[in-house]
Amino acid sequence: MWRPFFQPYHLIIVQDGDPRKTITVPDGFDYELYNRNDINRILGPKAACISFNDSACRSFGYLVSKKKYVFTVDDDCFVAKGPSGKEINALEQHIKNLLSPSTPFFFNTLYDPYREGADFVRGYPFSLREGVPTAVSHGLWLNIPDYDAPTQLVKPHERNTRYVDAVMTVPKGALFPMSGMNLAFNRELIGPAMYFGLMGDGQPIRRYDDMWAGWCVKVICDHLGLGVKTGLPYIWHSKASNPLVNLKKEYHGIHWQEEVIPFFQVVSLPKKCTTPQECYIELSKQVKEKLGNVDAYFNKLADAMVTWIEAWDELNPSEKLSNVSAV
Numbered sequence: 510m511w512r513p514f515f516q517p518y519h520l521i522i523v524q525d526g527d528p529r530k531t532i533t534v535p536d537g538f539d540y541e542l543y544n545r546n547d548i549n550r551i552l553g554p555k556a557a558c559i560s561f562n563d564s565a566c567r568s569f570g571y572l573v574s575k576k577k578y579v580f581t582v583d584d585d586c587f588v589a590k591g592p593s594g595k596e597i598n599a600l601e602q603h604i605k606n607l608l609s610p611s612t613p614f615f616f617n618t619l620y621d622p623y624r625e626g627a628d629f630v631r632g633y634p635f636s637l638r639e640g641v642p643t644a645v646s647h648g649l650w651l652n653i654p655d656y657d658a659p660t661q662l663v664k665p666h667e668r669n670t671r672y673v674d675a676v677m678t679v680p681k682g683a684l685f686p687m688s689g690m691n692l693a694f695n696r697e698l699i700g701p702a703m704y705f706g707l708m709g710d711g712q713p714i715r716r717y718d719d720m721w722a723g724w725c726v727k728v729i730c731d732h733l734g735l736g737v738k739t740g741l742p743y744i745w746h747s748k749a750s751n752p753l754v755n756l757k758k759e760y761h762g763i764h765w766q767e768e769v770i771p772f773f774q775v776v777s778l779p780k781k782c783t784t785p786q787e788c789y790i791e792l793s794k795q796v797k798e799k800l801g802n803v804d805a806y807f808n809k810l811a812d813a814m815v816t817w818i819e820a821w822d823e824l825n826p827s828e829k830l831s832n833v834s835a836v
């Protein structure tokens with residue numbers, strides 16, 4: 510299903526789990542395939558910051574990509590159809606979102622003002638109409654919505670059938686639950702902050718990898734004056750993961766986040782932090798300082814954030830970035 514949309518781009522496939530398993534990629538794609546042996550060979554001891562047996566492993570693909578724009582999608586997500594029955598080109602919509610400005614400083618009630626057939630509404634300050642560069646495009650999902658385990662348990666048959674034809678900027682100062690299921694970003698603007706936190710084997714928490722990345726990314730985008738959009742495009746999420754398994758994975762995250770969110774809500778980064786790397790290192794210090802008392806895990810996560818940036822800078826010396834890759 511994805512071939513017409515993925516073929517023009519460079520694929521980075523991150524294979525989780527047993528590296529002895531071979532994944533066969535259909536012909537006709539320009540791709541790189543990495544398994545755990547490759548990750549260990551390339552990163553050496555720094556590989557410890559890349560999760561194992563968890564969807565967070567995908568951030569390795571962000572590390573090695575040489576492209577300016579990255580799209581990441583789960584392996585049970587397929588091409589959705591819009592209300593007209595036409596297949597949705599998710600990559601085209603994500604690129605449109607990333608190439609047009611965001612409006613984090615003042616909410617436009619007619620949604621995306623840069624979209625064909627829309628504009629800024631009366632009362633919108635002209636001084637703000639230029640907008641800011643867009644760093645993240647967060648897409649949504651038809652069929653199985655990305656719910657947490659408790660919600661999945663009480664609503665096992667709920668399906669998302671509502672196609673909302675809108676793209677909105679997440680306002681400055683507001684956090685949001687970033688799902689890694691259908692996500693694109695400008696790697697140059699925000700790649701170093703897009704670390705999917707340390708989860709999976711050996712860790713006390715899972716299914717908060719993308720959430721952690723989203724909170725870090727949003728406070729850094731707010732600090733650097735960059736935009737985050739959510740809405741179109743939709744993908745078709747084909748299967749629900751097991752809610753009881755998910756409950757075990759999420760359990761600590763569900764109560765920890767009641768202390769983690771207030772931390773992110775008041776985070777302030779010093780003016781001297783002008784790059785995503787500098788912001789991320791500063792954030793890791795504050796995570797250690799202010800969340801270390803929630804659980805020792807956050808000290809480990811703060812250290813992994815530093816290792817991630819060290820790996821990022823090692824693999825991405827000031828090299829030229831070209832255009833798009835899908836991870």
Ligand SMILES: O=c1ccn([C@@H]2O[C@H](COP(=O)(O)OP(=O)(O)O[C@H]3O[C@@H](CO)[C@H](O)[C@H]3O)[C@@H](O)[C@H]2O)c(=O)[nH]1
Nearest residue numbers: 525562563564583584585688689690716717718719750
């Ligand atoms: O050990 C693993 C488990 C999973 N993956 C890959 O991760 C994504 C999501 O897995 P799945 O579709 O089974 O789970 P969902 O509940 O639908 O996913 C949501 O939770 C987030 C995971 O934290 C995810 O971003 C959301 O979509 C798939 O691509 C699996 O292949 C893995 O690599 N290793």
Ligand SMILES: [Mn+2]
Nearest residue numbers: 583585748750
């Ligand atoms: Mn899924």
